[in-house]
Amino acid sequence: MIMIILPLLLLDSLLPHLSFSASVNVGIVNGTEARPHSRPYMVSIQQFGSHKCGGFLISDQFVMTAAHCREGAETLTVVAGAHDLLDKKKKSVRVGVRSYVKHPSYKPFPELQGDIMILKLDKTVTLNKEIKTIPIPTTPEELKEGTSCSVAGWGRLTTNGAASPKLIEANVKMMSKTGCARRWGRSYVASEMICVYGHGGSCGGDSGGPLVCGNTAAGVTSFGGKDKCNDPNLPEVYTEISAFLPWIHNVTNSYC
Structure with a gap:
């Protein structure tokens, strides 16, 4: 455990000195336990x-x-x-x-x-x-704003809380690329990133999980706001698989 925790602590100590207001290794807050093996x-x-x-x-x-x-x-x-x-x-x-x-x-x-x-x-x-x-997209196709999707992971349940040993899931909605660019500025690359928002969302511990829209993995969990999990002012950002x-x-x- 020490080998895992120390790098995260070092990262937390560096973040306040960086102008980029994002945090990697995101997971799920305000979610519910997934039905076992439903994902x-x-x-x-x-x-x-x-x-x-x-x-x-x-x-x-x-x-x-x-x-x-x-x-x-x-x-x-x-x-x-x-x-x-x-x-x-x-x-x-x-x-x-x-x-x-x-x-x-x-x-x-x-x-x-x-x-x-x-x-x-x-x-x-x-x-x-x-x-x-799980299938991935077969063609480059932009998801419409408001599309219902979901995320899941074993990450932290609150901003500074413990990780969940059980798989947690949450429903989210797609944000427009222009809306995401307006929130994230230069950190957001529209050609390869997508954003979502919702009551539940990202926190520390589970980057790499899929953003699932329909029955397809549309994105890979990448980053979110550094100071607050599922920050309403900084939507969660995912690598867009179709790109x-x-x-x-x-x-x-x-x-x-």
């Missing part, structure tokens, strides 16, 4: 056996997450089929990561552009009722 595509990305980020299965051998979830050369593992991360009796599956592929345009904090990464697993996972994939489709196909096809 079978969700995975917990872990370091030293502790949850670090969220992610989601796009095939039986690839996980999509945020690029900032691995800034160094640390070894990460993926846990699929989990609901309660503390429940050791459940038959969740832990899989190692063979390759970490970040988008070549990725710029780390505080810019966070190209914040998307694909993990090639050590082995394929067996898909069943508790472990499934990276050629790269995604190239990565996944190259391993087939």
Whole structure:
């Protein structure tokens, strides 16, 4: 736990000195516990056996997450089929990561552009009722303002509170790109980012999880306001998956 907590404390100590008013590693506040295994595509990305980020299965051998979830050369593992991360009796599956592929345009904090990464697993996972994939967009398509979507994760329940061992979910709505640009200014890149708002939303501990619209993963959780989780003045920002489709196909096809 110390190895996980210390980097977060160091990040918190640096944030007040940065002009960029965002925070990475976001999760869910003001949400409700998801029905166990109702989101079978969700995975917990872990370091030293502790949850670090969220992610989601796009095939039986690839996980999509945020690029900032691995800034160094640390070894990460993926846990699929989990609901309660503390429940050791459940038959969740832990899989190692063979390759970490970040988008070549990725710029780390505080810019966070190209914040998307694909993990090639050590082995394929067996898909069943508790472990499934989620579709991603097939064409670049802008979601309309007000579209209903949802987010989920194992992150903090309040701004400075503890993380949830159980998967929490919340409903959100799509914000227009012009509205998001007006709130975030230069931090927002309309060609590759989307924003949402709602009663429930982001907090510390679960970057990389999917923004789900309909039955499709439309975005990857990237960043939000640094001082308050689910800040109404600073909508949560997600990497727009449809903006990276050629790269995604190239990565996944190259391993087939």
